[in-house]
Amino acid sequence: MTKFNSKLYAKAVESRKISQIQRDFETKSKKKLDISVEYCYHLVTEEPEFIESNWQKLETLLSHSPFEKSVWKESKLDLKHGNVIEIGPRTAVKTAACTNILNVFNSAGIQNIERVERGIRYLVSEDVDENAFFEIAADKMTDAIYPSDVKLDDESHSIEKVFLIDVLASKQNLIEANKQLGLALDQSDLDFYYDFFVNKVKKNPTDVELFDLAQSDSEHSRHWFFRGEIWIDEKKREKSLMASIRDTLKHSNDNSLIAFCDNSSSIRGFEQVWRLRPSDPSIASPMVSISSPSHLIYSAETHNFPTAVCPFQGATTGTGGRIRDIHATGRGAYEIAGTVGYSFGNLNIPGLELPWEDESFEYPTSISEPAKIAVEASNGASDYGNKFGEPVICGFARSFGQRLGNGERCEYLKPIMFSGGIGTIDEDEVRKESCSPHQKVIKIGGPVYRIGVGGGAASSVSVQGNRENQLDFAAVQRGDAEMGGKLHRVVRSCAERNEGNPLMAIHDQGAGGNGNVIKELVEGCGVTVDSNSFQLGDESISLRELWTAEYQENDAALVDPSLLEALQTIARREKCHISVVGDVVAEQRVKLIGKCGEVAVDLDTRQLGEREKKTFKLKHVPRVLQQLKLPENLTVREALGRVLKLATVASKRYLTCKVDRSVTGLVAQQQCVGPLHTPLADVAVVALSHFDTSSLFHSYTGKE
Template identity: 35%
Template sequence: MIQFFKTKENSILAVECSQAFSAKDIEKLTWLFSGAQALEETSLEGIFIGPRREMITPWSTNAVEITINLGLSGISRIEEYFPVASADAEHDPMLQRVYKGLNQEIFTIDKEADPIVYIEDIAAYNLQEGLALSQQEIDYLNSVAAKLGRSLTDSEVFGFSQVNSEHCRHKIFNGIYIIDGEEKPSSLFKLIKKTSEMNPNRLVSAYKDNVAFNEGPVIEQFAPATNDKSDYFEIKDIQSVISLKAETHNFPTTVEPFNGAATGTGGEIRDRLGGGKASLPIAGTAVYMTSYPRNKKDHACENGMKERSWLYQTPEQILIKASNGASDFGNKFGQPLICGSLLTFEHEENDKKFAYDKVIMLAGGVGFGNKKDAIKGEPKPGQKIVIMGGDNYRIGMGGGAVSSVETGQYSNAIELNAVQRANPEMQKRVSNVIRAMAEAETNPIISIHDHGAGGHLNCLSEFVETTGGKIDMDALPVGDPTLSAKEIIGNESQERMGLVVDEKDIDLLRTIAERERAPFYVVGETTGDMQFVFENKQGEHPINIALVAMFG
C-alpha cells in the first residue's frame, strides 16, 4: 500500500509499505517529514511532477534507511511529488515524468523478471540491445558457442560486450594504425606509455591499476590506533604514494548532465579508493568541452553559425547541470572540486561543420596511499569475494558499450537505459570502511576494484582473472524484484566496491562495515578452475564460461 503525506510546502510524499501503518508509525513519519500531514485519501487528483517509476531515487534509498533506524519496518520506497499547473510544466524527462493524479499504482512496473535467454542469433541480439559488437566479435562468440555445444546466454553475450567494450578495453586506442598505407610501429596507447618508460622518475605504478601512483614524501598519519573499535588517535610516519587519476564520462553527461557528471566524479573517486590495496581521495577537478552554448545573442562568434538540433540536452543545459552535478557529488561526499577548465568550440570550413556532438566531461583528482599497499595482491583459490554498497537496480544497463558509440546510434530507450544515478552518501559510508583498512598497520585487503561500466561483470571478472571464480546470485542484493539475471549481473548501480579477502578477515570487515552502516555482502569465492560462473539456488547458470573465452 501507499500512504500519502502532504508537506507544509504542498508537495506530496508517497510512502510504500507492505502493511498499514499504526498510529505510532504515523506519528514517527509525521515527525520525520517535519510535520507533514498524513492523508486519508488513497488517490489524489491533479497534475504532479515526480521521479520516473522505474528509477528509485538516491533520496528514497537514504530515506528508507532512516525509517529502518527509527524502528519502522516494511517501508520499501519514499518519493516526493510536486503539484504543477499543467502537463506542460518544466521538468527533466531523463529523471522525472508527469503524473495525472497519484494512486496506488505509481510505483508499479508491469514487468516480471525475465528468464535466462539463450541467444540463437547473436548478430540480431547485438542490434536489438545496442551492444556495439563488431562483426569479428560476433563471429568469435559464434565460435565459442560452437565449442561449448550450446547457445550462449543473454548474460554471457551482454557480459562479453561490456568487458570488451572500447570504454573498458581501449581497442581502438591500443590498435594498429595504418596511415597513408604505412603501418605505424606504436599505437596511441603505447606512445603515451612510452613517456613513463623513458622517464620513470618517481613512478610506482601506472597503466595497470585504477590509478597511477608516484612516490610521495614521508607524511604523518593521524588515525585511530585500531580500526574495528573506539580507540585513541595516534600519529605515525608512513611512506606515502600520491595517486593521480582522470577519466571521461561523456555519454552519460550528454544524456543526463547532472547525474552523468555526478557519477563521473563519483566513479573517479572510487578509482582512487581502489588504487593498490586501498588509497584515499583528497581533491578533484573537472573539465568540460561542448559546442557553443549561445546563451547571449550578442556573441557574434557563437551566432554566426546555425545551431543544430540536440537529441537530449543543449550545450547551455549541459554546462549548467553538469557543473552542478560534479560539485554536488564532491560536496556531499567530502571532496572539494578545486580546479578545472572549460572549452566551447565550433568551426565551419569547406561546407563542413566541426563541433562537439557528445560533451567532453572529464573528472580527475589526486589522493594518497601507503606505499606498502600501492601494489595489488594476486588472488589465490579459496579466498572470499565481498561487495560493499547499495542494491542492484535497473540502472546504467549497457553503459560501457553504449558509451563506446555515437550518441543517437541506438534507440532512445536503450540510451536512456544506460543513464546512471548518484548517491554520494552511500559512497561515503563505503569509503569510511576502506579508509579504516588503508590506515591499519596490517591491511586485510588483497585486491580491490570499483563497480563502474559493466557493474559486477567488470569488477568480479578482474578479481578472478587468474584463478576463476563462482558468484552466488542469491547473495547479490536486489532492490528491484523485476530484475532479470542479466540485469542483476550487468547493471551499473553506483557507489559499490568489490574486495578480495581471506575468510579469516571477514568478521573484521563486517564489524567495521556495520559501524559505518555500509551494506556488506560475501558473494562468492575464487576457485582455481579458470571458469567464470554465476549460479543461483535453482542451479541455473546465467554465466558459465571459461575466462579465456570471456576476455576474447
C-alpha cells in the same frame, strides 16, 4: 504478514527544479505553465495505526525545517484548479533515499516500517498532457507516474527470464541480437564471437553471456583503437598508440610505483608523513599520530557520453567513479581533492547574440544542448563533490563551434567532461594480492539497480550511432554521494587497520558491471557467483541487468576469510552493505547461477584468451583554415567585449561559487585568490598532512 499503505504530505522545496520544468515546458509547447507542488511520502508499515502512534516524530523528521512543521495528513493542493500528476520512483525500486530515511527512523526509535518513498505531486492545468509533462519533469529510467491508489508493496513484478541466442543454427541470429540488445558489436566482433561459440565452445550463448562479453570487450573497456594496428595513408604505424604512451616511462623520472596496471597511477612520495589515525577503525576509538611513507596518486577520466545524454547524472557519476578509482588503488587508498574540466559547443544563450555562433547548426535529439550541458554538468559534479566532502581545487571550461573553410562543421557536440583526482596511498597497500582459492569475492556499497545498463557498448559508438535514445538513457548511471561516502569510509578503515587489511585486492565497478569487475578480480582463477547473494534495490531486476548494470557506489574485492568478520564490523558501523557473492576456485571458469538454479553465465576464461589486434585504416584530411579577418571599424572596446563573452575566457563564477573549494583542511591553494575570491589561480596546492608543510602536491589543469 499484513502490510499497510499510508500517505503523508509535506511542503516541497523544489524551486530550482520547478523553474527548469517551466522553462523546458515553455520551450517545447510555446506556452507558460503554472505549477503548485507538494511532497507525498508513501509508507509501507506493519501496523494499521502507525502514523497516529508515531505522529510527533514523523512530523519533526519529515518537515523541511525544525522551525516549521510542514507535514500534513491530507493534501493541501486544490483540485478545483487543475489536475494532479504525481511522479515518484518506480514501485519495484527501493531507493537510496528510502534506505537513509529508514536508518534515521531506526535511530529515532520508529519501528515496524518497511519502506518510505517520496513522490512529488504537481498541480497543473487540465490541458497539460501527463505523458508530455513526464518527459520534461522526470527521469525516464527511475521514475514513474503514480495512480491515486498506488501501492509500493505490490510484489507482482515481471522479471525477464534468461534466453538463448541460437547462433549454432545461423549467424543471422547473432546479428539480430546485436541490434535488439544494443551490443554495438562491429563486424570483427561478430566474426570472433560466432567462431567462439560455434567452433570453440560449441554452444548457444545466453543473452547474459552475450551482453557481458559485449561490455567487457567494448572499446570503452579494452581500448581497441589505442592497442590496435593503425595504418595512416596506407603506411603502418610502427607502434600502437598505447605502446607509445607506455614508452614515456622509459624517459621519465624513476619514481613510478603504479602505471598502466591499476585504477590510478602513483609516484613515489614522502618517506615520513605525520597523520592522525584511529587506533581501531571499527569503533569510536582514540586518535593516534603516526609517521609512515606516503605516496602520491593521480587519477583522471572523462565521462563524455553519459554527460551528453544526461548532463547532471553523467557528471555526477563521472566524479563518483573517479573517486572510487582513487580509493580502489592497490589495496585501498585515500582521496584528497578533485579537478574538473568541461568542453562544450556554442551556448546559444537566448538574448545574447554572439557573432561566431551559427543559428543554422542543428543538434542531435539524443544529446543535450551545450548550454544545458554547461550548467547541469557543472551542477552534477559540484553536487557530488559537496555531498561527498571532496573539494574541487582547479579546472577549465571551454566552448567551440565553427564552420571551417571547406564547409566542415567543427564543434564539441559530444562534450568532454574531465574529472581528475589527487590522493595518497600507504607503502604497504600499493600492491594488490593475487587471487587464490578459498578467498571470498564480495561486493561493497549500494544495491543493484537497473541503471548504467550497457554503458560500455553505448559509449563506444559515435554520437550519431544507431542505438535507440532509450538505450542510451538506460546506459547512464545515477549517483548517490551519501552511499559513495559510506563506501569510501569502509575502504579507508580497512587500509588504516593495524591488525591487517581484510581487502586482498579491490576494484571499483565500472562499465560492464559485475561481469567485468568480478572477471578482472579473479583473473588466473575462477568463481561461481550466486545471484541470490546480491542486495537488490529493484526486485524486478533481470539476471542480465544484475550481471552487467553499472549501478553506482559499488566495489568488488577479494577478502581473506579469516578477516571477513572484521570487514563486516566496519561495514555495520558505516551502515554500508556487504554481499559475499562467491568463493574463488582454482578452475578458470566464471559462472553465474540464477535464483532458480539456472546457469546464466558459464565461461571458460582461458578459451576467451587474447584476441588479435583490430586494424584501423586512416587518412590525413587536409584542414582548410581561413585567415584571420577582423571586422571593419572594430574598436578595442568591442574586441575586448567579444573576448570576454567567450565561455573559455568569461567569468567562471557559475563554476566556482557552488562548489566546496577548501574543505578537508589540506588545501593550501584553492582555485580562487584575492580578498574577494574573484581571480582564478593558475595552480592548486594540497598538503598530505595537517602537521607540516614539507609534503605538498601541486596540480595544474587548464590552458595557457
